Amino acid sequence: MLSTIAFSDLSEQKRWSTSLDAELTAEHRVDQAVDHYLTHMNIPREGLRWRAFSRGVLLDGKSRLGELSDVDTAWTIMPEVSAG
Amino acid sequence: MNTILHAEELPVLELSPERDVPRSPWVRATLERELTVCVEETFVAGVLADRLPPDPSALDVSFELTFGQRPSIVSFDVRLASGAARFQRSFPASAFARRATDLVLDLKETGRIPRNETAYAHLVAAVPRRSLAFEALAAPPIRAGRLAELGLGRLGTGRLDPERPVLIRTRVERDILDATVRAGFTETGGAMLGTLLALDEPLPGTRTRIVTVLTEVFCDARHEGHFNSFTFDHAALLEASRRATLRGRGESVLTAFHSHGWGCGACNRSADCSLAACTDVSLDDYRVFETLFPGKAAVMPIAGRLPADDDDRPHLRLHAWNGGRLLPLPWRRVHDLDSCNEDSPPDA
Numbered sequence: 335m336l337s338t339i340a341f342s343d344l345s346e347q348k349r350w351s352t353s354l355d356a357e358l359t360a361e362h363r364v365d366q367a368v369d370h371y372l373t374h375m376n377i378p379r380e381g382l383r384w385r386a387f388s389r390g391v392l393l394d395g396k397s398r399l400g401e402l403s404d405v406d407t408a409w410t411i412m413p414e415v416s417a418g
Numbered sequence: 419m420n421t422i423l424h425a426e427e428l429p430v431l432e433l434s435p436e437r438d439v440p441r442s443p444w445v446r447a448t449l450e451r452e453l454t455v456c457v458e459e460t461f462v463a464g465v466l467a468d469r470l471p472p473d474p475s476a477l478d479v480s481f482e483l484t485f486g487q488r489p490s491i492v493s494f495d496v497r498l499a500s501g502a503a504r505f506q507r508s509f510p511a512s513a514f515a516r517r518a519t520d521l522v523l524d525l526k527e528t529g530r531i532p533r534n535e536t537a538y539a540h541l542v543a544a545v546p547r548r549s550l551a552f553e554a555l556a557a558p559p560i561r562a563g564r565l566a567e568l569g570l571g572r573l574g575t576g577r578l579d580p581e582r583p584v585l586i587r588t589r590v591e592r593d594i595l596d597a598t599v600r601a602g603f604t605e606t607g608g609a610m611l612g613t614l615l616a617l618d619e620p621l622p623g624t625r626t627r628i629v630t631v632l633t634e635v636f637c638d639a640r641h642e643g644h645f646n647s648f649t650f651d652h653a654a655l656l657e658a659s660r661r662a663t664l665r666g667r668g669e670s671v672l673t674a675f676h677s678h679g680w681g682c683g684a685c686n687r688s689a690d691c692s693l694a695a696c697t698d699v700s701l702d703d704y705r706v707f708e709t710l711f712p713g714k715a716a717v718m719p720i721a722g723r724l725p726a727d728d729d730d731r732p733h734l735r736l737h738a739w740n741g742g743r744l745l746p747l748p749w750r751r752v753h754d755l756d757s758c759n760e761d762s763p764p765d766a
Contacts, residue, residue, distance in 0.1 A: 343713065
């Protein structure tokens, strides 16, 4: 089972990792973990839909962290967003 | 990092029906997140300028407010100190215009401000109710190296900011401008690889050893371009990230370019052209930049027309955080080691 998660944006400039025995636990869901990362890193949500990817694969936002494979330790967090 | 804030007063945002300093504002909004971001921008700029250590054990943070008619603030400086190292950056009150606009829209939506009223935003000083938190304060990844390790050699035309030098590989610029012309009125874009490199010595005309190098661009049909908008595809961005890893040069998807369209072939000289210029940064562009590339070291390249220019080709402009806004940043071309090509025109 996962013991830590390392979060990052696409450019790897906003990095944060946490163990699953403190602010986040195996009972939390992927969407909650994403929300936690955004709050911790002071990243504005801008009303966008945010997604977590591990090894290039989209993680189901409703999955509990305890249900994820133990290789899903490095997440890339991205919004669905358009430039003008 | 142990961070200590020295500030008896901090800026807050007030909305009122009065053009002058409000006596009875409708609403007062604290700017905790925004001020923290100002500190982050100053810290990252200080590290990239080689004037602050990337991983200081302690950092003193202070705000120096410049008043118009007190308590109205026209600008403020964020001043950072770590031991003998010092760095500061100025933020004008106008840097909070987007927050004020969002706030007014929200308050009109909920009826707290009458819809037909004009709301004036004022940045004023107030005693903070609680301190700012700086947990997210961290320098971007910077690695020591040489341009030759990236397959790069001779510098080309262009100009470097002395404290924020950016190099773009000549072929990358050419690929972006070709893609912009091919896409026509439709916007195009793609992931750009790059790295923050700490050289042995500063480049000529600069004061910092740390240079931002943009080395590759991946246009991908999965991104979706339209007239006046461009949507980045997650799978395409992640594939670019994987390719960066496979190249083994320490690159990452440092940013993504998009175009503002290119149409008649005389867009630069036509006063009637309806396309946005490559110098225009829209609110959507801000949103992309603040969310997809939230690090304060990011640069935003935009390709497109450059009004009043007398040539018939699109141009590439860079924008970077400066005082809470995305402002133009000069850049310089760099040639491949094995290249003997001539420069593009010196417009950077």
